[in-house]
Amino acid sequence: MKTLELAAQNTQNSNVTQWVEEMAILCKPDHIFWCNGSDMEKEELTCEAVDKGVLIQLNQQKLPGCYYHRSNPNDVARVEQCTFICTQTREEAGPTNNWAAPEEMYRKLYGLCEGSMQGRTMYVIPYLMGPIGSPMTKVGIELTDSIYVVLNMRIMTRMGNVAYEQLGDSKDFNRGLHTMLDVNPDRRYIAHFPQDNTIISVGSAYGGNVLLGKKCLALRIGSFLGRKEQWMAEHMLIMGVESPVGEKTYVAAAFPSACGKTNFSMLIPPKQFQGWKIWTVGDDIAWMKPGPDGRLYAINPEAGYFGVAPGTNMTSNPNAMKTIQRDTIYTNVALTPDLDVWWEGKDGPVPPKLTDWKGNPWTPDSKEKAAHPNSRFTAPMHNNPALAKEVDDPQGVPISAIIFGGRRASTIPLIYQTFNWIHGVYVGATMGSEMTAAAAGTIGQVRRDPMAMLPFCGYNMGDYFTHWLKMRKHIKYPPKIFSVNWFRKDDRGHFLWPGFTENMRVLKWIVDRCHGRCAAQETPLGWVPKAEDFDMEGLEDHLSKLNEAQEIDLEEWKREVISQDELFIKLYPDLPRELIFQRELLIARL
Numbered sequence: 001m002k003t004l005e006l007a008a009q010n011t012q013n014s015n016v017t018q019w020v021e022e023m024a025i026l027c028k029p030d031h032i033f034w035c036n037g038s039d040m041e042k043e044e045l046t047c048e049a050v051d052k053g054v055l056i057q058l059n060q061q062k063l064p065g066c067y068y069h070r071s072n073p074n075d076v077a078r079v080e081q082c083t084f085i086c087t088q089t090r091e092e093a094g095p096t097n098n099w100a101a102p103e104e105m106y107r108k109l110y111g112l113c114e115g116s117m118q119g120r121t122m123y124v125i126p127y128l129m130g131p132i133g134s135p136m137t138k139v140g141i142e143l144t145d146s147i148y149v150v151l152n153m154r155i156m157t158r159m160g161n162v163a164y165e166q167l168g169d170s171k172d173f174n175r176g177l178h179t180m181l182d183v184n185p186d187r188r189y190i191a192h193f194p195q196d197n198t199i200i201s202v203g204s205a206y207g208g209n210v211l212l213g214k215k216c217l218a219l220r221i222g223s224f225l226g227r228k229e230q231w232m233a234e235h236m237l238i239m240g241v242e243s244p245v246g247e248k249t250y251v252a253a254a255f256p257s258a259c260g261k262t263n264f265s266m267l268i269p270p271k272q273f274q275g276w277k278i279w280t281v282g283d284d285i286a287w288m289k290p291g292p293d294g295r296l297y298a299i300n301p302e303a304g305y306f307g308v309a310p311g312t313n314m315t316s317n318p319n320a321m322k323t324i325q326r327d328t329i330y331t332n333v334a335l336t337p338d339l340d341v342w343w344e345g346k347d348g349p350v351p352p353k354l355t356d357w358k359g360n361p362w363t364p365d366s367k368e369k370a371a372h373p374n375s376r377f378t379a380p381m382h383n384n385p386a387l388a389k390e391v392d393d394p395q396g397v398p399i400s401a402i403i404f405g406g407r408r409a410s411t412i413p414l415i416y417q418t419f420n421w422i423h424g425v426y427v428g429a430t431m432g433s434e435m436t437a438a439a440a441g442t443i444g445q446v447r448r449d450p451m452a453m454l455p456f457c458g459y460n461m462g463d464y465f466t467h468w469l470k471m472r473k474h475i476k477y478p479p480k481i482f483s484v485n486w487f488r489k490d491d492r493g494h495f496l497w498p499g500f501t502e503n504m505r506v507l508k509w510i511v512d513r514c515h516g517r518c519a520a521q522e523t524p525l526g527w528v529p530k531a532e533d534f535d536m537e538g539l540e541d542h543l544s545k546l547n548e549a550q551e552i553d554l555e556e557w558k559r560e561v562i563s564q565d566e567l568f569i570k571l572y573p574d575l576p577r578e579l580i581f582q583r584e585l586l587i588a589r590l
């Protein structure tokens with residue numbers, strides 16, 4: 001075996017250096033590369049990635065600083081069946097997570113990692129989840145043999161020496177080990193050890209499976225730590241809503257994967273809403289903690305967007321289109337002959353000739369999609385013209401409203417407000433959504449996805465609900481909780497609500513309700529807007545569709561309550577009684 005140069009660079013923290021050394025002895029890389037986060041390092045690694053064929057340089061006139069990556073076709077989304085929560089007992093992980101005993105999983109994965117980096121380089125990536133200097137920020141270190149992961153982590157997190165500075169000589173950092181192996185789905189594991197603040201990911205090189213700061217640390221480990229430390233880690237966007245008189249209201253919203261968070265967080269109001277402005281704080285993850293003034297404060301732990309490409313265009317999301325014009329990594333989209341990118345739903349005519357996401361020639365008569373439905377862009381948040389200036393504020397922003405929303409063709413109205421926090425928790429807990437391409441599985445089927453956290457809760461979902469209920473005691477001025485559904489359809493299968501920019505109308509009502517500026521009408525589900533308080537100026541043609549989108553069909557709702565029971569029965573031993581009472585109250589109102 002080659003002798004490995006182990007000398008640490010950039011840090012003298014022996015907790016870090018010893019662990020890196022242990023992992024290097026296990027994985028046996030030829031080299032260790034200590035990332036510092038500098039621009040020079042980025043250039044060096046990018047050149048190397050291009051040389052090795054990991055990245056393709058895109059047309060630099062059209063897309064300066066942009067690169068393209070194709071993943072293995074067997075590795076294009078998160079894989080929930082390979083994702084494990086390895087708590088001491090099965091009960092702690094709960095019935096909605098895959099569980100394995102920590103010792104057994106360590107043994108298996110260390111076995112797979114043995115010598116796995118021979119002939120490769122191990123990159124040491126120090127990173128922060130959260131603004132520099134925030135008391136809510138967490139330090140992570142990811143070891144990986146994928147240069148693509150390094151370059152993505154560099155966009156998605158505050159990466160480099162800044163993390164060692166925040167860490168000091170502490171041992172409180174997340175230990176993440178990632179090795180691609182041969183990218184074989186049969187040897188793919190994304191394992192979390194919440195009690196050790198450790199993550200091991202093997203056999204994948206895609207997205208949420210391998211960018212360990214994102215779903216693994218910020219949500220699965222984060223939710224576990226949040227329960228212990230009295231805060232909340234949620235799959236939520238965060239946005240600032242500025243009114244024409246400069247009043248700012250901050251809103252967080254949980255929608256399942258590929259259900260509209262990135263789009264909503266970058267919304268540009270329609271022309272009737274002159275003077276209104278949306279500022280993006282985050283598009284995927286919120287860490288929230290009660291502040292000294294009794295309000296709930298949120299930070300976005302990320303520094304970039306790993307967004308869905310298909311459907312993104314100058315009409316649906318102009319801010320995203322501007323964000324991804326430079327310094328962006330595209331994964332699994334299609335390529336034009338002049339090395340521009342393309343996907344289904346991009347602006348302009350369909351190009352006559354493309355190379356599809358698998359690298360095959362593609363024409364408009366091809367049966368398959370040119371871009372994978374879960375193809376993505378990785379772009380720095382600082383490219384976003386609507387970026388909120390508070391994103392780097394260590395305190396975060398005070399949240400006035402929390403919105404829950406799924407993808408539901410029927411039953412769920414466009415908008416209603418829950419009666420109070422407990423009722424809001426019930427509505428979040430019983431959320432359903434049709435499955436999307438963001439995870440491997442059956443697309444279109446409705447499944448319960450509580451708070452959009454089903455794939456991301458790092459402990460027992462019943463205890464997670466209890467944590468939500470308990471948090472109320474620590475928040476003197478709790479956010480108001482709302483339910484939305486952009487995806488209700490008419491009987492011909494067309495969306496009833498135009499969505500995107502027009503969602504501003506729903507948002508304005510939510511903001512008005514937060515400030516006590518309008519009354520509302522009570523229904524069995526909650527409060528809905530009175531016609532005179534819901535601004536439809538310029539959208540008068542849609543009034544009858546709006547009414548249809550707001551309809552509450554009692555028969556559908558009785559079926560809905562019965563279908564919610566499936567999850568409640570599964571969670572029964574740990575389900576807080578408050579939620580069972582909420583169910584009874586809803587049935588009584590229906």
Ligand code: GTP
Nearest residue numbers: 257258259260261262263308310311438486499500
């Ligand atoms: P993740 O990154 O997987 O967490 O997804 P996300 O929640 O950020 O979803 P995103 O904003 O990327 O939207 C996913 C899909 O939903 C896109 O194809 C959009 O076109 C579609 N979408 C977003 N907003 C709306 C809307 O208001 N109405 C309709 N009909 N579709 C929408």
Ligand code: SPV
Nearest residue numbers: 078207208215257306438
């Ligand atoms: C999601 O699936 O919710 C995502 C993409 O945001 S991934 O990073 O792959 O989890």
Ligand code: MN
Nearest residue numbers: 235257258284
């Ligand atoms: Mn997401």
